[in-house]
Amino acid sequence: RKEVEQDPGPFNVPEGATVAFNCTYSNSASQSFFWYRQDCRKEPKLLMSVYSSGNEDGRFTAQLNRASQYISLLIRDSKLSDSATYLCVVNGGGSNYKLTFGKGTLLTVNP
Amino acid sequence: DAGVIQSPRHEVTEMGQEVTLRCKPISGHDYLFWYRQTMMRGLELLIYFNNNVPIDDSGMPEDRFSAKMPNASFSTLKIQPSEPRDSAVYFCASRSSLVPDTQYFGPGTRLTVL
Numbered sequence: 001r002k003e004v005e006q007d008p009g010p011f012n013v014p015e016g017a018t019v020a021f022n023c024t025y026s027n028s029a030s031q032s033f034f035w036y037r038q039d040c041r042k043e044p045k046l047l048m049s050v051y052s053s054g055n056e057d058g059r060f061t062a063q064l065n066r067a068s069q070y071i072s073l074l075i076r077d078s079k080l081s082d083s084a085t086y087l088c089v090v091n092g093g094g095s096n097y098k099l100t101f102g103k104g105t106l107l108t109v110n111p
Numbered sequence: 112d113a114g115v116i117q118s119p120r121h122e123v124t125e126m127g128q129e130v131t132l133r134c135k136p137i138s139g140h141d142y143l144f145w146y147r148q149t150m151m152r153g154l155e156l157l158i159y160f161n162n163n164v165p166i167d168d169s170g171m172p173e174d175r176f177s178a179k180m181p182n183a184s185f186s187t188l189k190i191q192p193s194e195p196r197d198s199a200v201y202f203c204a205s206r207s208s209l210v211p212d213t214q215y216f217g218p219g220t221r222l223t224v225l
Contacts, residue, residue: 032212043202043216044154087154097142097211098167103153 003027006088009105017078021105023071023088033064035073036087038104044087047073078109113137115217117203123223129191132220135184136205144204144214145178145188154202160186161208193224 006023013019025033033050048055050062050071061074071088088102116135124130136143144159158168163180171178175194180186190197200221204214 034212043218045216046213049212091212097206098156098159099144099214100156101154 003100004088004090004102006102007105008103009107011105011107012110013078013107014110015078015080017109018074018076019078019107020075021073021086021088021107023073023102025069025071025088025090025100027090027092027100028069030090030092032091033071034089034099035060035062035071036089036101038085038087040084044101047086075107078107080109080111083107083109115203115205115215117201117217117220119220120218121221121223123225124193125225126194127192128224129189130193130197130222130224132188132201132203132222134186134188134203134217136186136203137207137215138184140205140207140215141183142206142208142214143180143186144206145186146202146204146216148200148202148219149198157188190222193222195224198222198224 004025011019035047036044037047038044048057048062050064052064054063059076063072085104085106087104090100092098118133141162145157146154147157148154157170158178159166160180176190178188200219202219203217206214
């Protein structure tokens with residue numbers, strides 16, 4: 001099983017749609033979870049951290065299920081500017097701050 | 112504040128040549144990471160440093176790859192000799208131990224080995 005596995009995508013959605021990305025991780029000792037965004041030919045940038053209680057940032061909602069080792073990202077009312085690759089990221093357990101990245105899911109929002 | 116700086120941004124070289132990639136982390140950050148990104152394998156951690164000391168180089172693919180961090184503001188990743196399969200985008204990232212959850216990536220070096 002891969003350390004971090006994501007929906008293969010790509011996702012093509014119209015503006016205004018709601019889209020959900022899923023991710024599973026294999027290391028049960030992982031303590032921190034994130035979603036990064038990577039625009040075409042650019043570097044990855046932190047989109048949001050994911051907390052056990054779930055968290056929301058505007059149109060973006062992230063959820064974590066530790067029992068199932070599952071992470072999700074929901075984007076509501078998608079905009080053209082949301083078009084990017086979304087990377088699920090997990091750190092190692094304990095004091096290990098190595099980040100393991102999923103391969104990413106490409107989202108294209110169409111007018 | 113300036114972000115992570117990498118140079119060169121693009122490098123095209125021939126198989127067998129030595130390639131040196133450079134990185135300047137964000138001032139004050141005490142962790143530095145080197146990643147490689149390809150379509151097939153995604154983003155992979157090669158090596159990371161803490162306070163200029165290499166902590167984990169288990170991701171370095173083979174002896175042809177080496178990395179150094181002579182001081183807090185500079186790091187290099189060297190490939191010698193280069194091979195076509197080394198073609199990828201190489202990212203440097205840094206973070207502060209005071210804010211461990213956030214890594215800042217440089218713009219990357221796009222390497223093509225012919």
